Amino acid sequence: MHKFLIGMVAGLLLIVGTNTTSNATPISFTDVSGTGTFFTGFPTEQIGNAGLGLLTDGIFPGEWSYWQSNQTVSFNQWGAGYDREYFTFDMGSLFIVDDINISVDNNDSYTIEYSIDNATWSDLTIADLSYGEVGSGMDTLSSISGNSEYVPELDFAQSGPARYLRIFVDGYQGVGPTSVPDVGDGAYAIGEFQVFGEAYDDGSAAPVPEPGTMLLFGTGLIGLAGIVRRKTK
Numbered sequence: 628m629h630k631f632l633i634g635m636v637a638g639l640l641l642i643v644g645t646n647t648t649s650n651a652t653p654i655s656f657t658d659v660s661g662t663g664t665f666f667t668g669f670p671t672e673q674i675g676n677a678g679l680g681l682l683t684d685g686i687f688p689g690e691w692s693y694w695q696s697n698q699t700v701s702f703n704q705w706g707a708g709y710d711r712e713y714f715t716f717d718m719g720s721l722f723i724v725d726d727i728n729i730s731v732d733n734n735d736s737y738t739i740e741y742s743i744d745n746a747t748w749s750d751l752t753i754a755d756l757s758y759g760e761v762g763s764g765m766d767t768l769s770s771i772s773g774n775s776e777y778v779p780e781l782d783f784a785q786s787g788p789a790r791y792l793r794i795f796v797d798g799y800q801g802v803g804p805t806s807v808p809d810v811g812d813g814a815y816a817i818g819e820f821q822v823f824g825e826a827y828d829d830g831s832a833a834p835v836p837e838p839g840t841m842l843l844f845g846t847g848l849i850g851l852a853g854i855v856r857r858k859t860k
């Protein structure tokens with residue numbers, strides 16, 4: 628009897644242990660849209676959402692390559708009153724985001740945010756103009772430890788539950804509502820955006836006890852096992 632209980636306790640503790648590990652996998656987007664005025668591909672300029680597949684085609688513009696090319700989405704913010712461009716990525720359902728790869732014109736800073744409802748946004752990370760090895764031109768940055776493009780400062784704690792992600796530049800050089808100082812030179816480009824994570828389980832389908840509860844339950848069983856062991860001696 629007590630061997631069975633000890634086995635159960637060991638099994639439960641194993642479940643608690645494996646619960647904390649994550650297997651981040653690539654998350655695909657069900658929709659990508661842009662707001663403002665931007666060019667998808669250059670010099671054959673297209674304006675509008677039609678060419679935004681460039682952002683998720685798996686192709687990263689070469690390191691140091693020019694900010695405007697047929698592999699980038701580019702936009703300008705050269706004064707107060709100009710549009711505030713941003714790009715919204717819909718993951719289709721709720722996820723927890725663990726990591727990103729992003730290619731940007733790296734003499735600017737790009738803010739990456741997440742949202743459940745496409746209305747209220749939280750900061751995920753910033754692709755800052757000081758990151759990476761490229762001073763001017765396209766630069767791939769990764770938050771994945773071990774990736775050859777890994778940038779520790781880009782790395783972040785897991786997001787909260789998120790369905791939407793967006794990339795935007797909040798003004799430039801003091802113009803507009805700048806929350807990030809020195810965001811860049813007014814000419815911006817994004818070449819690729821990849822995210823990794825896992826589906827968010829809100830617990831509505833099959834309630835999973837919190838680790839703390841499981842630990843308490845396990846501790847109780849250990850005690851019970853002790854009592855059973857004493858009684859059977």
Ligand SMILES: [Ca+2]
Pocket residue numbers: 680681682683684685686687688698818819
């Ligand atoms: Ca691309």
Ligand SMILES: [Ca+2]
Pocket residue numbers: 690759760761766767768776
């Ligand atoms: Ca790089």
Ligand SMILES: [Ca+2]
Pocket residue numbers: 694732733734735811812813814815816
């Ligand atoms: Ca720039």
